Amino acid sequence: MITEIAENFYRITLPMPYRLRHVHAYALVSGRDVALFDAGMNMPGAYEKLEADLASIGLSVESIRGIYITHVHTDHCGLAGLVQKRSKARLYLSEVASQVHKHFRQTDYLLAQARLFYTRHGMSSAEVEAIVEEIEDISSHIPPFAVTAFLQENEIRRFGSRSFEVIFTPGHAAGHVCFFFREEGLLLAGDHILPYIAPSLSPNIYDEIFQPLKSYLESLGIIEKLPITSVHPGHGNSLTEIDERIEEIRTHHSLKKNGLLERISVRPKTIYAICGEIIGSAAVRMDDWEKFMMFNETYVYVQELRRDGAIKEITGNGVISFTAA
Numbered sequence: 001m002i003t004e005i006a007e008n009f010y011r012i013t014l015p016m017p018y019r020l021r022h023v024h025a026y027a028l029v030s031g032r033d034v035a036l037f038d039a040g041m042n043m044p045g046a047y048e049k050l051e052a053d054l055a056s057i058g059l060s061v062e063s064i065r066g067i068y069i070t071h072v073h074t075d076h077c078g079l080a081g082l083v084q085k086r087s088k089a090r091l092y093l094s095e096v097a098s099q100v101h102k103h104f105r106q107t108d109y110l111l112a113q114a115r116l117f118y119t120r121h122g123m124s125s126a127e128v129e130a131i132v133e134e135i136e137d138i139s140s141h142i143p144p145f146a147v148t149a150f151l152q153e154n155e156i157r158r159f160g161s162r163s164f165e166v167i168f169t170p171g172h173a174a175g176h177v178c179f180f181f182r183e184e185g186l187l188l189a190g191d192h193i194l195p196y197i198a199p200s201l202s203p204n205i206y207d208e209i210f211q212p213l214k215s216y217l218e219s220l221g222i223i224e225k226l227p228i229t230s231v232h233p234g235h236g237n238s239l240t241e242i243d244e245r246i247e248e249i250r251t252h253h254s255l256k257k258n259g260l261l262e263r264i265s266v267r268p269k270t271i272y273a274i275c276g277e278i279i280g281s282a283a284v285r286m287d288d289w290e291k292f293m294m295f296n297e298t299y300v301y302v303q304e305l306r307r308d309g310a311i312k313e314i315t316g317n318g319v320i321s322f323t324a325a
Contacts, residue, residue, distance in 0.1 A: 009029070042142070042143060069091070076234060120319060122272030122273055164179045165182060176219075202297075256301060
């Protein structure tokens with residue numbers, strides 16, 4: 001489905017197999033040229049859907065001159081390589097996002113890091129291998145693409161008669177950016193702000209210093225100061241009540257973090273054990289992907305509590321556990 005969100009500016013809704021079932025790309029049109037913001041997921045029918053939607057407004061994939069990526073999760077950059085091959089478009093993303101993309105392309109190293117990371121946090125070998133399969137599948141949906149240039153924080157870019165600012169918003173993903181069209185008050189938010197759910201937060205298994213929650217909340221503060229009139233996210237409907245939504249997301253994370261603290265006692269627990277307590281009997285209804293995402297979220301909150309001094313970290317036999325401070 002293609003929807004005009006502003007004059008010569010379109011939202012293109014593409015399929016994906018995860019629980020949200022869809023992801024948005026955005027096409028800015030200037031004459032016969034197109035700038036594409038995000039590129040959907042590399043899965044059956046997605047490229048054909050992109051082609052058909054562009055054709056419905058008299059354009060084509062070959063009309064795309066620039067590809068701007070908010071972050072390199074597979075549902076946002078999966079088609080970028082194919083689109084670039086067909087259109088010869090220039091491609092732009094942040095330098096950190098480019099590094100994340102390289103990690104996903106180095107499959108053997110990626111899986112070795114994943115095995116080490118998840119084993120250290122309490123998973124059995126069988127459970128680790130289930131996670132590795134999920135990561136392998138994700139990696140397979142991110143084909144190579146050629147980066148033309150790295151986006152710079154707060155730089156202003158032009159396409160046709162419009163200009164837009166690059167706003168760095170790490171948190172949901174390392175290297176995440178939003179694109180702000182100041183004259184219209186229009187924000188392309190990627191997965192930084194979503195209308196129905198709080199964007200997921202996950203560790204960077206290559207960089208345990210990276211603080212997803214702290215970075216995310218700081219990024220919300222940056223967005224909050226912009227004169228935004230409409231937010232167009234990577235999933236779900238567009239938003240106009242931005243301040244209200246930001247406050248809802250802040251409250252969500254505060255409640256989740258404090259609720260998790262209540263589960264940590266003087267008895268050492270691994271993140272996997274804590275996550276298992278949270279999931280409880282619902283585990284039988286959850287697939288490996290949902291368990292993977294729940295573990296990652298638990299990790300993010302536990303690490304924030306440790307940095308706050310609210311809990312302590314204990315290492316023994318290569319496994320990390322946590323106790324009340």
